């Protein structure tokens with residue numbers, strides 16, 4: 001079996017896997033951990049000194065905030081996915097997250113009042129984010145138009161962090177590895193002779209036992225995988241589980257899916273698209289996937305019985321587990 005280092009980061013778990021017999025894990029793990037820490041320092045919603053917290057404090061003041069080039073890059077990509085998805089993905093979703101009880105730690109909340117919802121929705125609008133990139137220093141600056149607006153890159157930052165680690169490992173001359181940050185994965189090479197790449201089991205969220213899979217996908221060189229779901233992080237509102245992905249178009253928790261797994265050419269794309277597709281559902285996916293050729297998705301629908309829907313890009317690649325074969329709609 002491959003050798004794996006596992007450590008806590010961003011209130012979740014990170015992993016670096018190398019092929020059988022690799023001896024450089026102790027040297028490479030700190031490099032990957034360093035990438036994750038650097039991204040968290042820049043992009044965390046909670047760290048007061050992060051670029052994101054600094055931008056949020058100046059919302060509505062008219063004062064643009066100078067940010068690192070990397071921050072500007074992730075934000076630009078977040079805004080592209082926002083445009084492609086008609087606002088289903090929106091990096092200014094934070095006020096809605098708060099309204100629904102995330103960022104708080106309360107468990108049994110009441111459904112937000114109609115008036116509160118309307119006021120909060122007015123603060124969630126990616127078109128009111130100004131990103132100015134210039135040739136001269138500070139190179140990039142960001143401003144949010146209205147007081148109370150807040151950026152939250154939680155739907156894209158882990159993917160970006162995985163890409164940063166991927167690039168760092170390539171610079172180290174590493175040719176076979178798998179990076180995993182809370183289910184955001186990107187692989188290079190294959191861990192054993194005769195394999196096309198890293199074979200990944202997609203967890204079955206309906207089974208409590210570990211090791212139950214919906215199926216498997218093999219990550220070929222440089223490909224990435226991410227899953228968004230309503231089963232790991234949620235709050236309870238009037239006895240009902242509310243997923244931590246909100247539909248910014250109506251302010252309601254996203255419905256209709258249990259999980260969506262996206263295969264993409266980079267971890268940032270996989271992460272952002274899995275969040276976007278979780279909101280859009282099976283039928284509204286096309287404009288987003290058209291903008292990202294080669295990306296495909298496996299959906300687990302919140303129906304009785306649950307169904308697996310696989311987009312054409314993943315036909316012949318997604319292999320359902322025996323128990324799920326009859327539930328697949330290709």
Ligand code: ADP
Nearest residue numbers: 088089090091093154155228244245246248275
């Ligand atoms: P995870 O954080 O479990 O990996 P996701 O990548 O799907 O899952 O990201 C969920 C996070 O994305 C939320 O915690 C929140 O920060 C943010 N988010 C929630 N709804 C949206 C949305 N509609 N658009 C963009 N980001 C969102």
Ligand code: MG
Nearest residue numbers: 155271272275
């Ligand atoms: Mg995401």
